[in-house]
Each structure stands twice: as structure tokens, then as C-alpha cells.
Amino acid sequence: MTFSRGECLIAEPVARLIEEFSKLPGIGPKTASRLTFYLLRAEEEQARALAQALLDLRERVTLCTRCYNITVGELCPICANPARDQTRICVVEEPLDVLAIERTGVYRGLYHVLHGHLAPLEGIYRENLKIDELLARVRAEPVDEVILATNPNTEGEATAFLLLRDLAPLGVRVTRISRGLPTGGDLEWADPDTLGAALEGRREL
């Protein structure tokens, strides 16, 4: 939605915010206008809090330098927690998968987030994933087991295959979650019980 600013039918800051809201996924011009006028009438504090939250999102959220999960600061809370089992790394595709596995409550090790899966169709190749970073960790850290928890679909399996091939020469134990997960499914949507069972029933690769 565009406003011809020359006509000045609507104050410029209002038009600008409507336009910015309209760019967000799932928000049409009507919703954008409604949100804008709501904020215009709301307490000033609420607008400030929203603005600060948006700025923080971009400025403070980074990737954990160890596991590449999204975090604030150098290390994510999981990597920074010495009580976590330092000998296990669970490899997932996306940060949301970490949340899904944490919800099961059965896993106490560390994570590694690849940020995607192998998919030539989408132009995603090995070099676009945090695979070399994982190999470096396995070499440097006291890792006994790498658990491959990529999604049980075509692309997730392709990624697991690649990881196994790269990890095998490092002499680390590699397992794959499997049991109970519907093929073609996404980890993010699996219920905690099913996912928990899949983790406990992981198999040797």
C-alpha cells in the first residue's frame, strides 16, 4: 500500500508506519492501519517498549559462537551451563528444533544448529550450513557422541547422510533419532512424548 505524500491526506509518520507494518508477512493494509492507529492512541510507554524490543532484536540477538543457536551475548544459556553433558552434541536444522527437544526434558547435552538442510532445489548446499563449524567442535571439544536430529524427511535425511560421512573419519560415535517420528514430518511439530521417545531410541549409524 502506498500513500501519495504530496497530497498529505494522512500525516507522514502515520503513513510510514502503516507502510512498514504492511511489509510484514500476514499483515494486510487493513491490519496495518489498525495497528498504527492503536499505537497512536495507546500509552506512550507501550510504543517505546515496542520500539526498544525491535531494536534489541536486531542489535542484541546474535548467534552463539559455539552452537550457533540464537542468543544474547557470546554463548547461549545451554553452552554456558557447565551442568550440561559436554560429551554429547545434538545436531538440529533450526533454533526452533532446540526448543522442541528441550521441551521433551530427556536430553541434557549440547546442541549444534545447522541453520537449514541440504536442498539443491532451494540452492542450499553443504557450504551454506554450519557443518565445518560442527567438525571443528568435534575436533576441539571432548565429544563422545553426535546425535543427528535433522528432520525425518528427504532433505533432513540427505543432511544426516552428509554429516555421517564427514564425522566418520573423526572417530566419534554418531547416532540418529528415528523411532516414533512420522516420516515426512518436521521435528518442530512433533509432540514432546514422540520426540522424547525418538531421542531415547536413537540408533547407531
Place this chain on the structure above:
Amino acid sequence: MYVSQLSLRDFRNYQRLDLHLDPGITLLYGPNAAGKTSLLEALYFLATTRSPRVSADRDLVRWDAVGEAGVTPFARVAAEVQRRAGRVRLEVIVQRRADEAGQLSAASTKIVRIDRRVVRAIDLVGQLRVVLFTPADLTLADGPPSERRRYLDITLSQLDPHYVRTLAHYQKLVQQRNSLLRAWRERRRPPRAVDEELAYWDQELAAAGGYLLAERLRAVRDLNGIVGPLFQAISGGDAPLTIAYLPGFDLEAAHDSGTLATRLGEALRAARPEELARGQTLLGPHRDDLAFTVGSVNLGRYGSRGQQRSVTLTLKLGEARLMRQRSGEAPVLLLDDVLSELDAMRRAHLLEAIRQPEQQTLLSATDLSDFNPAFLAAITRLRVEDGRVYPG
């Protein structure tokens, strides 16, 4: 199995329909574009989650359908299917999607339910088994190979949940592998470590492809036991019909899934230079074909129009018989305006074939003069006019 109840809402030209169906033969008659084909299409859609006519699901939603408050327009198809194992209720909703400006977009979403429980679309396939025969099928023998592969795939997908899942997986693998090959060919990616990058896709493609090949070969073998004599009867001819499976590489007489996978893997490695040059996957079930021969004559290439029609009719009836043979239950036959396309002898064979116990058939025709009074007296008639169905 048979469909006892069909309900439509804003599907094609039907605003609302609640139709009770009998287990035997039902004739749908009425003028062109009245909605006869849409009823058959609705059942085919419930069986396969695809429409035989359109590529985009959104076209199934009635053109002036209005959604409810805050809901975009949707079409709903539901049926009750009586099977030996019990009654099952199937439902598919196709809902149009709005873009960010609130206008209806080209996209749609599909919600599938079995006994009111939401499932994936792929889980619906096989719940209701149908054989659809339309005038478009009359080119099955001499049309493009994709139609003949589709014939086998639709039959096997409805019979075996593992087949339909493996087929979907295989098609994804081919797409991913083709993207990789194309990227190399178009120099968007340096052709380094080609074998390593293809290793996974080759291994999976061979495994899935080997299974699909084995199942298709087994289906062709079973079909040959059925269609040979059937064709002789239908064509009133001398020699039986033989179906041959034509793979793109030498199978060396292998027929089990594991050996076929090994053969496909070897063939892919041998075809590597050509695949890299052409930027696509050149071997596998997605490239294969069927040939129909009588005596030594290839009917696809040299058959008369009449012979090719006999081939289609034989294949459709053969498909139904294979389904009955393997599952112990007859599929629902959907015959869309095909009687007028057949001569008297082939028509008689078709009507004979559908007059079997435990065989539900829905057939459409524009007028009743194609049928003799005795046939009409023994069946259920429904008159279809302008998106409404009247007892007939």
C-alpha cells in the same frame, strides 16, 4: 466397497448437495455442463486427493462461493464409504487463500480428515479406491508415456500405502537431484566433487526407484494374466493383449527390489557424463513406459482407433479387476461419458463387466437412448441439471 453418501459444498457448480448412493449401478444423466462430471470428479478427488481435470485446487471452489465471516471461500467434499472393514468417513476441504491486500490469491490450502481426524493428504489415498474412465483416457495407448506411468502409479498408490509414499519421496529426490545437475550444467556451481555430492541422491534414488520398479513389474505381470483374455473378448479378436514394461536401462531380468536398486545405481553411474551434459536425471521409473502388443503388433504405434479404444477399455477393466484381486474388494467404477465413445460391441462388454455383484458403478451420459429398457429398469437413475440432482 461402495460410497453410500456424498456431500458437496461450493464444489464446482454445486452450492450444496447431500446425495445418497446405492451400492449397484447409478446412471447420472442430463445436459452438458450440468454437473455430472463434477460428481465423478469429487469421488476421484477423495480417492486420490487430485482432480483429474485441473492442476490448481483453487479451481474446485465454486466461482461465486462466499466464505463465512472472516473466512475465505472454500469447497468441501465428504463421503461415507462402506468397506468390508467397516464404515469410514472421508473429507477434503480446499480453501482459497487471501494475499496481504485481502484479495484472493492463486494459492489454496487443503485440509484432509478421516473419520473427523485431520491427517496428511497422502494418508487419504487408498481409503476409497476408484477407477476413473473418461474420454481423455482413450489416448492411453498412443498418448505421451507420462499417461501410461500415471495409469500404473494411480493403481498401485491406491492399493499400497507404501507405494504412494515411496513415489512421493522418489519424486522429491528427482527434483533435488535435477537441481544439482542443472546447477553444474549452467555453471552456477563448480563441478568439483561431483560423485561425493551425488552420493546420497544416487543411493536414495536407486533404493526408492528399485522398489517402484519391482512393484510396477509385479503389477504388469498380474495385469497380463487379466488383460490378455479380456482384450480378446472385448475386441472379438484373435490374439491376447500383452503389456510390456519398458525401462530406460537393462534390468538383466532382475525383478526384486534390492537387485533392481543395484542395477539402477550402476546404470546411473554409467549415465553420469550424459546426465551432467543434459542437466537432468535420465534414468529411473519417472522415465519408463509401457507398450501394448497383440501378436507382434505394437498397438500404440500401429493400432487402429478401434483397437486403441479396446486397449483403454481393457486396461480400465483390468485395473478394477487387479484391485479386486489384490484387496479382496471391488473399487468404485467412475465412467464419465465414455459409452457414447464406444461401439455397440465394446459398450456391451463394458455394461456386462459392471453388472457384477458388489460392484458400485457411477456412469454419466447425456441422454438415455444409449441404453436399453431392461438395463435402465435394473439400475438407479439420477437426473443432473444446473448443479442439482433429482431422482430420475
